[in-house]
Amino acid sequence: MSPSSAPVSEVPAYNPRNYLNSPATGLRSWLTTRDHKRIGVMFLVATTFFFAVGGLFAMLIRIELLTPGPTIVDAMTYNRLFTLHGVVMIFLFMIPAIPSGFGNFLLPIMLGARDVAFPRLNLLSFYVYLLGATIALWGMIHGGADTGWTFYTPYSTQTVTKVVPILLGAFILGFSSILTGLNFIVTTHTLRAPGMTWTRMPLFIWSIYATSVIQILATPVLGMTLLLVAIENAFGWGIFDPARGGDPVLFQHFFWFYSHPAVYIMVLPAMAVISEVVCTFSHKNIFGYNAVAYSSLGIAFVGFFTWGHHLFTSGQSAFDAGIFGVLSMFVGIFTAIKVFNWTATLYKGSISFKTPFAYFVGFLFFLVFGGMTGIALATVSLDVHWQDTYFVVAHFHFIMVGATIMAFLAALHYWFPKITGRTYPEGWGLVGATLVILGFNFTFIPQFLLGNEGMPRRYYAYPERFWPLNVASTAGASVLAFGLVLILVYLLVSLRSGPVAGPNPWHSRGFEWFVPSPPPPENWEVTPVITHPPHDYHHAGEAPPGGVEPEPRHAS
Amino acid sequence: MQASPLAHHFESLEKQAHAARLGMWLFLATEVLLFTALFAAYGVYRFLYPEGFAQSSRSIETWIGFVNTLVLVTSSFTVAMGLDAAVKGNGRRTALLFAASVGLALVFLGFKAIEYAHHFQEGQLPGRYYTFEGVQAPGASLYFSLYFLITGLHAIHVIIGMSALAIVGALAWRGRFTGEYHIPVELAGLYWHLVDLVWIFVFPLIYLI
Amino acid sequence: MAEQEPIARAEQELEHHAHAGRYALVWIALLVLTVTTYLAARAPLPGGWHVAVALVIATAKGSLVVLFFMHLWDQRGANRLVFATSLVFVALLVGLTLLDNATRFPLANPPGSAGALPAGGANREPAPEAPR
Numbered sequence: 001m002s003p004s005s006a007p008v009s010e011v012p013a014y015n016p017r018n019y020l021n022s023p024a025t026g027l028r029s030w031l032t033t034r035d036h037k038r039i040g041v042m043f044l045v046a047t048t049f050f051f052a053v054g055g056l057f058a059m060l061i062r063i064e065l066l067t068p069g070p071t072i073v074d075a076m077t078y079n080r081l082f083t084l085h086g087v088v089m090i091f092l093f094m095i096p097a098i099p100s101g102f103g104n105f106l107l108p109i110m111l112g113a114r115d116v117a118f119p120r121l122n123l124l125s126f127y128v129y130l131l132g133a134t135i136a137l138w139g140m141i142h143g144g145a146d147t148g149w150t151f152y153t154p155y156s157t158q159t160v161t162k163v164v165p166i167l168l169g170a171f172i173l174g175f176s177s178i179l180t181g182l183n184f185i186v187t188t189h190t191l192r193a194p195g196m197t198w199t200r201m202p203l204f205i206w207s208i209y210a211t212s213v214i215q216i217l218a219t220p221v222l223g224m225t226l227l228l229v230a231i232e233n234a235f236g237w238g239i240f241d242p243a244r245g246g247d248p249v250l251f252q253h254f255f256w257f258y259s260h261p262a263v264y265i266m267v268l269p270a271m272a273v274i275s276e277v278v279c280t281f282s283h284k285n286i287f288g289y290n291a292v293a294y295s296s297l298g299i300a301f302v303g304f305f306t307w308g309h310h311l312f313t314s315g316q317s318a319f320d321a322g323i324f325g326v327l328s329m330f331v332g333i334f335t336a337i338k339v340f341n342w343t344a345t346l347y348k349g350s351i352s353f354k355t356p357f358a359y360f361v362g363f364l365f366f367l368v369f370g371g372m373t374g375i376a377l378a379t380v381s382l383d384v385h386w387q388d389t390y391f392v393v394a395h396f397h398f399i400m401v402g403a404t405i406m407a408f409l410a411a412l413h414y415w416f417p418k419i420t421g422r423t424y425p426e427g428w429g430l431v432g433a434t435l436v437i438l439g440f441n442f443t444f445i446p447q448f449l450l451g452n453e454g455m456p457r458r459y460y461a462y463p464e465r466f467w468p469l470n471v472a473s474t475a476g477a478s479v480l481a482f483g484l485v486l487i488l489v490y491l492l493v494s495l496r497s498g499p500v501a502g503p504n505p506w507h508s509r510g511f512e513w514f515v516p517s518p519p520p521p522e523n524w525e526v527t528p529v530i531t532h533p534p535h536d537y538h539h540a541g542e543a544p545p546g547g548v549e550p551e552p553r554h555a556s
Numbered sequence: 557m558q559a560s561p562l563a564h565h566f567e568s569l570e571k572q573a574h575a576a577r578l579g580m581w582l583f584l585a586t587e588v589l590l591f592t593a594l595f596a597a598y599g600v601y602r603f604l605y606p607e608g609f610a611q612s613s614r615s616i617e618t619w620i621g622f623v624n625t626l627v628l629v630t631s632s633f634t635v636a637m638g639l640d641a642a643v644k645g646n647g648r649r650t651a652l653l654f655a656a657s658v659g660l661a662l663v664f665l666g667f668k669a670i671e672y673a674h675h676f677q678e679g680q681l682p683g684r685y686y687t688f689e690g691v692q693a694p695g696a697s698l699y700f701s702l703y704f705l706i707t708g709l710h711a712i713h714v715i716i717g718m719s720a721l722a723i724v725g726a727l728a729w730r731g732r733f734t735g736e737y738h739i740p741v742e743l744a745g746l747y748w749h750l751v752d753l754v755w756i757f758v759f760p761l762i763y764l765i
Numbered sequence: 766m767a768e769q770e771p772i773a774r775a776e777q778e779l780e781h782h783a784h785a786g787r788y789a790l791v792w793i794a795l796l797v798l799t800v801t802t803y804l805a806a807r808a809p810l811p812g813g814w815h816v817a818v819a820l821v822i823a824t825a826k827g828s829l830v831v832l833f834f835m836h837l838w839d840q841r842g843a844n845r846l847v848f849a850t851s852l853v854f855v856a857l858l859v860g861l862t863l864l865d866n867a868t869r870f871p872l873a874n875p876p877g878s879a880g881a882l883p884a885g886g887a888n889r890e891p892a893p894e895a896p897r
Contacts, residue, residue, distance in 0.1 A: 114564065114565035115564075115565040117565075117579065118575075119563075119565070178586055181582075182579055182583060182586075183579075185578070185582055186575050186578050186579045186582065189574075189575070189578055189843055190566075190571055190572075190574055190578065191565065191566075191575075213850075216582055216585055216586055217585065217586075217589055217850070217851065218589075219586070220586045220587070220589040220590040220592075220593075221589055221590070221592065221858065223590060224591075224593035224594065225593055228593075228597075228705075231705075232683075235682075235683070235684075236683050236684040237682040237683035237684075237701040237705075238682065238683035238684065238697055238698060238701055239597060239683075239701055239702075239705075241683070242875045242876065244683055244684070244697055245601070245604075245605065245608075245694055245695050245697065245698050245875055245877050245878065246601075246698065246875060247600065247601075247604070247866070247874065247875045249865070249873075250597060250862065253596075253858075253861075253862045253865065254593055254596070254597075254858075254862075257858055304854060304857060308861065308865070311865075315873040316865050316869070317864075317865050317867075317869040317870065317873075318868075318870075319864070319868040320861065320864055320865040320868060320869075323861070323864075324861075577840075577844060578843050578844060578847070581843075581844045581847045581848060582847055584847075584851075585847050585848065585850070588851045588852075588855060589851060589854060589858075592854070592855045592859065593858070595855075595859060596858050596859045596863075599859050599863050600862055600866050603863060603866055603867065604874055604875065604878035604879060604881075605877070605878055605879070618803070618806070622799070622803045625799050626796060626799055629792065629795040629799060629826075630792065632792075632795075632830065632834055633788060633791075633792035633795075633834075635834075636784070636788040636791075636792075636834045637785060637788055640784055640788065643784075694877030694878065695877065695878070745834075749830055749834045749835045750835075752830055752834075753827050753830050753831065753835075756823050756826045756827050756830065757823050757827065759799075759802075759823070760802060760806070760819035760820065760822070760823050761819075763806075764802065764803070764806035764815070764819050765806065765815050765816045765819050
């Protein structure tokens with residue numbers, strides 16, 4: 001079947017008046033825009049850039065670990081590399097990538113709105129992001145930090161490296177995150193199109209909404225905590241310093257009160273993307289809409305009750321550890337609800353195995369595998385063995401990074417026609433997906449084994465018996481990096497010379513596919529009236545909510 | 557500012573007002589959680605060092621905190637009355653009441669400055685700068701770290717809130733708001749009440765117990 | 766979740782009702798409570814009661830401000846939910862963190878604190894020797 005078959009509509013396949021060229025095309029019109037689509041695209045470009053920066057650090061780490069002793073950098077540089085890898089990937093790529101990038105682009109369109117509730121705050125959010133990124137980058141160039149991205153005290157208050165600019169950068173980035181979350185919540189509450197009830201909202205929005213709730217509630221605590229560390233580092237006020245009566249474990253409480261829910265800031269948007277992809281590519285309504293929708297809120301809520309499982313070996317009380325261990329496992333329930341509903345959606349669906357679907361499959365694998373190792377790690381007695389080993393590293397790379405990157409790439413391919421009006425080469429897409437998924441597995445499965453054998457994380461050198469698995473991991477990382485570069489190349493080529501996509505190349509019933517590609521500045525020519533849930537393939541052929549004419553459903 | 561207060565992507569002024577209010581409440585929630593980290597630290601260290609905290613709390617001037625509480629509560633009242641005037645379409649009255657609140661805020665900051673100067677003289681300072689002879693129980697320096705963090709962050713909020721009240725008050729004086737449209741008055745007021753609310757909890761924690 | 770129409774109506778009502786009298790009453794109540802808490806702090810009370818009384822009064826004052834000055838009394842739905850949720854998470858952070866310190870193996874608490882290792886003076890220097 002060919003997704004780019006001619007659309008049956010009077011709307012031109014490539015919408016001539018779109019957000020990319022209206023009202024103006026100059027750089028200035030982009031930098032001062034209040035159009036959520038342009039802001040989303042700018043976020044996508046910026047986060048992709050930092051993804052490349054973080055990936056570069058990752059490759060340097062893996063090359064350094066290729067041999068048991070020193071390979072290319074000294075120990076201090078190595079410490080800085082893994083710190084910067086973590087900081088860049090988490091604060092500059094994974095947290096903003098899907099919500100601020102795709103969320104910004106899609107949320108108002110899916111709601112049938114003209115824009116987000118506060119367009120100026122939205123633009124401000126982007127500039128705050130840039131400011132935070134610049135300060136953090138400045139700190140990285142002028143010395144970097146060697147504390148790990150977790151900035152654990154008391155080391156982070158004593159290190160000679162320049163940890164303060166990076167702390168301030170992360171603090172400022174938090175405001176960007178808060179502004180975006182605030183905007184999305186208010187938009188969802190106030191700008192839904194007529195007929196768009198809460199239970200007719202696309203599942204993408206439910207998940208992004210839950211993400212925003214976490215951003216609002218958790219980020220301020222992180223901001224305060226980072227500020228306290230910066231004050232401690234610069235002035236020695238003793239809040240976390242045991243020599244002055246402070247409790248370093250308190251820092252860990254504060255830090256993980258944000259940073260554990262932050263995992264769900266990264267994973268919930270991934271789930272948002274997957275909920276859309278799975279419907280479109282199996283041409284079937286989601287199985288158990290309510291369960292999927294409410295489990296997003298469930299994850300957001302329960303995610304706040306689990307932070308103490310990072311402190312099992314830090315001197316936290318056994319009583320607290322027990323509570324947190326049990327509560328942590330509840331996240332598994334809500335995640336499992338989603339996984340079962342996605343797989344049930346596939347049943348008797350008409351599946352087109354396109355690139356986004358390939359990433360869905362990869363996502364499912366990483367989520368389930370990573371999730372199950374998470375349940376194991378939440379068991380206090382087992383965690384004592386695995387704490388601070390490569391097992392933990394592999395676990396969170398699977399569930400947090402693996403799932404998020406799969407969803408990010410799925411979203412990039414799925415909405416590429418909507419954002420750019422053009423399609424990417426499907427064959428290359430599948431090759432890229434295969435390389436990325438295999439490369440990711442070959443990078444981190446050896447690390448599970450290494451951790452289980454007792455190799456601690458963040459070590460510069462290791463005994464020779466860990467050598468073979470480290471080589472395997474580095475080889476996997478190389479495949480992963482090659483796959484990502486390949487994807488970048490063909491997507492950049494497609495930007496200019498890809499075939500024109502038409503408004504709905506996937507024959508999706510998601511609301512965003514009823515507007516032309518690329519969407520016009522006002523999103524919907526007339527405010528749509530929503531009469532059915534999204535992805536309602538039972539009603540395919542009925543009048544769409546507005547915008548372009550429907551296409552005949554592609555029978556396959 | 558655009559000529560009409562209704563932005564193009566809202567269907568009605570009420571909906572826009574609802575959005576603005578909800579946005580403000582969400583922002584206030586982030587402010588609450590910002591202070592929460594400090595209150596949690598206070599709770600933990602008060603639990604760990606009951607004696608040091610009790611002695612330190614007794615070593616500072618309670619009456620300043622008491623007077624400041626009365627001042628701030630009153631400023632909150634004048635802000636509320638300012639909103640009432642705005643609802644009735646009386647912009648000038650709003651401006652005057654907001655000006656009164658700004659004045660009270662300045663009184664608050666003045667007392668705070670006197671208090672800070674006193675702490676500096678006595679050496680009641682955070683962490684490594686603590687040289688106060690009066691209280692030597694463990695945890696005393698932590699008390700003053702938290703004291704300066706909490707009251708300092710609160711003072712920053714007072715200054716921000718004061719500026720917001722001044723700007724909105726000036727706009728009200730120039731007749732920018734009507735009985736139908738006075739969302740900025742309401743939002744500035746909400747912010748100021750939050751500043752008051754935080755202080756209502758700071759006062760007993762720092763000064764009384 | 767919140768329905769749109771009742772909110773709009775409730776908030777419109779809010780805009781068309783004058784609240785001057787109510788504000789004055791709340792103000793007087795706040796002044797009285799402030800004086801009360803000040804006096805209660807000086808009254809001789811058994812251990813622990815000072816904290817309880819002060820926090821109860823602070824909560825009462827805070828509720829007055831939130832409900833009447835900030836109008837949560839008149840509003841429905843989303844705004845109330847937002848504020849209530851933030852309070853839940855305040856309780857969560859303070860509660861579970863304190864619970865940790867309260868139930869810890871005492872020597873895992875910082876030196877100088879109740880039940881842990883002793884430390885010298887106001888902890889300006891680390892303890893010179895490691896007492897057992």
